Amino acid sequence: MPIPVLTIDGPSGAGKGTVSRLIAKKLGWHYLDSGSIYRSLAIAVQKASVDLNAVDEIVKVAEGLVLEFECGDELVVKLDGKDITHQLGLEQTGGIASQIAALPKVRQVLLKKQQDFKQLPGLVADGRDMGTVVFPEAENKVFLTASAEKRAQRRYKQLIEKEIDANLVKIINEIEARDRRDMDRTTAPLAMASDALYIDSSDMTIDAVVEEVLNLIR
Numbered sequence: 001m002p003i004p005v006l007t008i009d010g011p012s013g014a015g016k017g018t019v020s021r022l023i024a025k026k027l028g029w030h031y032l033d034s035g036s037i038y039r040s041l042a043i044a045v046q047k048a049s050v051d052l053n054a055v056d057e058i059v060k061v062a063e064g065l066v067l068e069f070e071c072g073d074e075l076v077v078k079l080d081g082k083d084i085t086h087q088l089g090l091e092q093t094g095g096i097a098s099q100i101a102a103l104p105k106v107r108q109v110l111l112k113k114q115q116d117f118k119q120l121p122g123l124v125a126d127g128r129d130m131g132t133v134v135f136p137e138a139e140n141k142v143f144l145t146a147s148a149e150k151r152a153q154r155r156y157k158q159l160i161e162k163e164i165d166a167n168l169v170k171i172i173n174e175i176e177a178r179d180r181r182d183m184d185r186t187t188a189p190l191a192m193a194s195d196a197l198y199i200d201s202s203d204m205t206i207d208a209v210v211e212e213v214l215n216l217i218r
Contacts, residue, residue, distance in 0.1 A: 004029075004122040005138040006217060007130035011179050011190060013151030014144045015201050015209060020126035021071045022210050027124070027217075031071050032117040034127030034134070037110055039088045040067055040079050042096035052099055055106070062109040104187055128182060131193035140217050141196035144209065148175045150202040 006029075008020050017033060024031035041062055050057045070076040077085050087093055100106050114134050117123055125134065131141035146154075152172040159166035182190035192198065197216050201209050 001120065003118050003120055004140070004217075005118055005135045006122070006124045006140040006142070006213070007135050007138045007193070007196075008124065008126045008142045008144055008213070009128055009131050009190070009192070009196070010142075010144040011128075011146075011151070011175075011182065013155055013175060014146045015154075015206060016126045016144050017075065018206055019144060019209050019213065020124045021075055022206070023213055024124040025071050026210075026214070027122060029122035029124050030117055030119055031069050031075075032114060032123060032125040032127075032130075033069055033075060033077070034114055034125065034130060036069070036075075036077050036088055037065075037067065037114060038097040038101045039093050040077060040084060041065060041100060041106070041110065042093050043084050043087050044079060045096060045100065046092075052096065055103055058100055058103065059105050059109055062106050062113070065110075065113060067113070102185075102187070107187060128190045129188040131196050132191055133188045136193070141193045142199060142213055142216065143192040143196040144199050144201060146200060146202040148172055148179065151175055 006023065008016050010016050020033070021031060044061050044065060045052070045058055048061055050061060052058070066080050068078040070078070075085065076083060077088060111134060114125070117125070118135070127134070131138055149172060152168060152175050155171050155175070156166050156168045179190070199209060199212060
């Protein structure tokens, strides 16, 4: 029996995670947050005290990575059975993740890890290259985006609600720079699959985006 896969790609801050988790919950499908895989590996590498220049050692840690994603009201990520969710957002974790994500050998190992999430009754995969590299055969693909200004406003609101000082102009500049890096990198760049449904969520509610994606699957 073929296993259905829905891929949701797009730039940072477009709402991919929220939309993907809501759809996975509604359908009762498995969920893959590809960004968290690299951050989880960063945590595992730190835990094993591996030098970031020791590529073969990082590859070994990647091969032994055991991850679970639980879609409740919030995403819970478990590494070797232990909840590491709170560590994923740390600045240090993100810095290490971006370094190891640039290593082709590591990407090759994690590609297989991501593909292993494809299990019955189905999978919702969220990332930047899910529909182009990881699951190019997926029947249902979405490219979810929003203007840099809208994404920055959402991020600004999140930070202010957490009582973290934030500068909107600086966030816009950071988002635009990240978009350029993601689109220009040689390995698995951010790109829309030719057979993907394009959704601009700038002026849409989360519920409206979810409904549009569910209509695609139906």
